[in-house]
Amino acid sequence: MKHKITLKDIARELDVSISTVSKALKNSEEISTDTREKVQAFARLYNYKPNNIAISLKNKRTKNIGVIIPDIVHHFFTTVFRGIEKYANARGYNVIVCVSDESFDKEVINMELLANGSIDGFIMALSAETQMRNDFNHLREVTNQGIPLVLFDRVTEEITCDRVIIDDEAAGREVTQRLLRAGRKRIALFTTESYLNVSAKRESGYRKALEANGIPVNADLILRLPFQFEDEGFSEAFLKRHPEVDAVVCVNEIFAIRGMRLAQQLGRRVPEDISFIGFTDGILSRYSSPSLTTVDQHGEQMGETAAALLIGKVEREYDETDEDNYRTEVIPVTLIERESALLRT
Amino acid sequence: MKHKITLKDIARELDVSISTVSKALKNSEEISTDTREKVQAFARLYNYKPNNIAISLKNKRTKNIGVIIPDIVHHFFTTVFRGIEKYANARGYNVIVCVSDESFDKEVINMELLANGSIDGFIMALSAETQMRNDFNHLREVTNQGIPLVLFDRVTEEITCDRVIIDDEAAGREVTQRLLRAGRKRIALFTTESYLNVSAKRESGYRKALEANGIPVNADLILRLPFQFEDEGFSEAFLKRHPEVDAVVCVNEIFAIRGMRLAQQLGRRVPEDISFIGFTDGILSRYSSPSLTTVDQHGEQMGETAAALLIGKVEREYDETDEDNYRTEVIPVTLIERESALLRT
DNA sequence: TATTAACACGAAACCGTTTTCGCAGTTGAT
């Protein structure tokens, strides 16, 4: 095994001091052209590369950013991750990913592990369990240490930090509104348990749209599905129980796809008899039959924005206690109109 | 900003030496019970956590593993990644992900960056461009430095390292064989350009199955699709040109889904008129209409196996020059029978 | 000729740990 060459090795070989080598490699004016060239030639020859760890220790900067997401096998998070990775990489940062698996404990453990010098900052989406427990001490711990934090999608207001979100309520309102305008009368909502803040906000938008149109919200038309497990027939029972429903707003892609399949199996035509609109523009939406009309959250852009905010903080000096330094970026969404909903009357 | 506490701080406060603090925290017998307790109590109180970077520098071990994959928004790679992350995390390792984006240059740059001390080993799938160029010097560079490397899925024989693969040829043979047994006569193949070794092997299996059944391979029935871009109507033209085709073997999920849609749009019934079998058991396969019969590569298991091999190497002393130390693990595949292919006659 | 400035380089501190080794001071045995 070829031992990796260090400054010390070069210094020994060339019979100069370590400092001289270090400076020569940085092309410091302090070192004579002669020596500089000699050192640089030698370094090139033996393919010298400085040790990242040593530099990190010295600079107290790792050029690593930590990303903690609930799940990686999930199109939305994957897309955001790509945006983060792309932006970070272009600026010389590497990305360490930890998957919390929707577990509070894993989230805490991973954060603490990374917070001890491994990363310069965090980008994360809260796990479901964290949102349910409403316990954010691990986040506070980290920000108190002066480690920059950017939350996206699954965020909380309890922590002073940057945020990248979409306007979930407006989006929920918008899609419901569009269905109403297209003449739909009985609009159902397929959502998750309400502790997920995005779901709660989308639901709130749904409710507001109905109310704004003088339609009373019927709690029976709101179906709360367990989001981690397979739907145990809840949707099917719901669709059978409510033949009058002519449109469904779904808080994610998968609920919509499953719903559509079941509706079709029950002999209902999509979108003629019943329209479906989802959230997240993943491959499923594009390739399902019919293809799904859905809200594109522009995950990649969210990721890039989050990375930009984080790296900005990392590289700039700033006053942590100044609330004005924290921004909440709202990424505009786009409704992708496909086949699963009739929106033009 | 609360400054992170160090050994030095504790030593100063308690008026002992840094060495004493270090030993006390490790519960060394060398230190009196009194001092130990005092130090430990103080450390707990101020929530002392050792600096990972300093430890890495000292130990020359980072507890980070580098993962380089061509694409993260791709179900198979994501699944493998989850397996890696799961296994690694359980053993106290973090995972740094770099996306090569199918580009040779990015792959090289990322590897070189990480190889300078940031990681203890690599797990990777080669980019398409790397496979096309057949240039593996960056891999050789890394292994020469004694950095363990595990290749998965997109591998090469040119490098001495561990590998985790499926038997692509056998799988290609198997699915073709099953279609033949089910009475299909004109079986087409939708594949990528042949420089991707997995595609090449699957094609080889397809050919062998046909030959074994006395059916001449008809090159016209092999459609090579650009895999990075949207299919510009090639599949459609193919299906129109070959109405006699009654089954298609596809080297990935997306080719199969697109093929099915087009076939259906052309008025052909799937699976009655034409059967489709794909590779990769992603969400698309499960939720398409009809659902896709596909080869499950068990990505998560591949990831776990790769991580196990890597961490084994990292933590064990071994002789790099001994070829016997390198293993190629073949993960058994499973054919998931769904609706898109009639396999029982 | 004495002073000074520029030049080229090295010593050493520092980042935060771990670990070896040595050194007092105490204890117990001879």
Next chain:
DNA sequence: ATCAACTGCGAAAACGGTTTCGTGTTAATA
């Protein structure tokens, strides 16, 4: 009383860099 062994701790080197501050040599200036 002498020596050995043990106890409890600290100094210092090491990991691989960066950076500040000297310092000796040479050449220019008074």
